[in-house]
């Protein structure tokens with residue numbers, strides 16, 4: 001049984017790992033080196049749609065012009081923390097007010113809307129006001145086609161066994177409520193735990209990282225830590241969409257560290273949008289604060305599309 005001090009030290013160590021943990025095998029610190037300082041954001045950088053530019057080389061006006069001229073428009077969205085606020089209980093996460101009607105209007109207008117989420121794809125489908133949308137779930141390990149066909153990335157027996165065992169250990173510690181088991185992944189959510197619970201879960205996550213089989217890796221997210229099989233992430237989902245719609249002008253909206261893979265995988269003329277109450281170092285071109293600026297952006301998309 002680790003001492004309290006031991007738990008704190010190990011949790012601190014994990015915190016440091018989180019800070020530099022590889023996303024698409026690049027430490028986040030390297031991302032930081034290559035992006036404009038968020039402190040440099042100024043209110044006069046605001047442009048139509050209430051959006052703040054993170055990358056001055058990417059004026060939003062030019063994106064709207066390309067969108068207006070595009071033969072195909074593709075809007076790809078994360079859900080939790082982006083379109084819906086974080087809640088203590090994940091089941092309570094519903095869309096910000098006013099978002100559902102805009103999404104429905106955009107779809108009617110001809111914009112193709114797709115989702116890329118950490119949730120299981122079918123679970124997200126049940127929460128959406130839209131029908132016949134494509135969803136990449138479990139961070140790209142699942143794909144739900146618009147016609148309802150669900151496919152899952154293959155999982156090796158050792159990976160499955162390790163994930164089962166990790167899930168059992170989390171449950172055995174009395175944290176079944178913090179556990180989320182999905183296809184190819186196990187996530188530990190410590191957001192709603194008290195300080196002691198958070199420290200214990202961080203220590204457990206640190207322990208689990210020691211025995212990870214080759215085909216799995218561990219990644220931090222906002223409010224927790226996740227173990228996943230390699231080879232699929234939000235970036236591979238974006239790459240799949242982009243390959244199938246090479247003519248489309250596309251944007252991706254996301255809030256979390258896992259969304260950085262999606263930002264990185266966008267085609268060169270794609271738009272990466274960080275949706276978040278506070279800015280953070282990111283590969284995104286734009287930052288907007290939900291829900292007002294999010295609504296503003298979606299309405300501006302609507303206005304720009306013919």
Ligand SMILES: [Mg+2]
Pocket residue numbers: 078079080081082254255256
């Ligand atoms: Mg999110």
